[in-house]
Amino acid sequence: MKPETEAELAEMVAGLQHPVRIVGGGTRGVPGPEAEINTSGLNGITLYEPGALTLVAQAGTPVEEIEAALNAEGQQLAFEPMDHRGLLGTKAEPTIGGVVAANTSGPRRIQAGACRDFLLGVRFVDGTGQVVKNGGRVMKNVTGYDLVKLMAGSWGTLGVLTEVSLKVLPKPEAVATLAVQVADIDRAVQAMSVGLNSPFQVSGAAYDPQDGNAYVRVEGFQDSVSYRLEQLTPLLAKIGQVSEVADQIATWRAIRDVQAFHSHGGDVWRISVKPTDAPEISERLSADQTLFDWGGGLIWARVPQGTDLRARLGHFDGHATLVRAAEETVKAFGRFQPEPMALQALTRGIRQRFDPRGVFNPGLMG
Secondary structure, three states, X not given: OOOOOHHHHHHHXXXXXXXXXXXXXXXOOOOOOOOEEEHHHOOOEEEEEHHHOEEEEEOOOEHHHHHHHHHHOOEEOOOOOOOXXXXXXXXXXXXXXXXXXHOOOOOOHXXXXXXXXXXXXXXXXXXOOOEEEEEOOOXXXXXXXXXXXXXXXXXXXXXXXXXXXXXXXXXXXXXXXXXXXXXXXXXXXXXXXXXXXXXXXXXXXXXXXXXXXXXXXXXXXXXXXXXXXHHHHHHHHOOOOEEEOOXXXXXXXXXXXXXXXXXXXXXXXXXXXXXXXXXXHHHHHOOOEEEEEHHHOEXXXXXOOOOOHHHHHOOOOEEEEEEEOOHHHHHHHOOXXXXXXXXXXXXXXXXXXXXXXXXXXXXXXX
């Protein structure tokens, strides 16, 4: 089913006799029933006001189209959404509805915030076929903000997004990244913490064990960036050899999209922890390959197929999400971290309210 309008989608949902999988571009590997609702027909930017830093688009609009429109006005999606295609081996085009549904956020999250922090309003069809509108189209309209944020990261289990309103930001005049050569994750966390705890507004802090570099990024006006580099360099030089990265775009795209894992097999997990816990968690992982973002707070781990990484980790303060694995592995371990009983009850109650028939992405989130 591929609706072309919101009204057509509402009619389709109201008439559903069986569960369906919600798909935009199909780039994030969402499992589920054979039957699907594909939102790529809900396409197009419906409002863009650069002066108001506001963009409204239908959910099936390709992210590439949105980024092109923003780039023409010197603006950007500040939360730097990841492109999953290389990691998951998927095709087609990522859509803005999929980005919002998964709350997909990249390296700049540590400074600018997550996708949900830039979401101003949504329109969606709930499990009964009713059209729901929440939030607004401009930043000063914050009515219903909680429901707007609830939809971000709901993975299509509460409703099918039809339109999203987003706050956008100007692109920085200058970007610079320092690479610090470090021996291990302990030194990497130290280097990233020096940058993040400094007054120099670091917008990216990552560590790639493959090349042994911790990366620290600053953005803004050229004079400000130059000054901050001058101040950060001697601080970071106390930890390891410092050099400036030449290709900004390639470096952060590789970190954002976990390119180091693309040519390697195995299961891929995404672990969210306190940055200071990253060294201990990394040791427990015993992974074949790792990549660290968000100052150590986001760990990507590649392990042999069928590995129960949650069992290997044991109890820890955070959560582990299974991003890439065979269908039987996902069924055995679950895609998302199991919730405590009280939270499970709350989640079930919310889903029952928005999707009483259980027709959207059944089993995805437990």
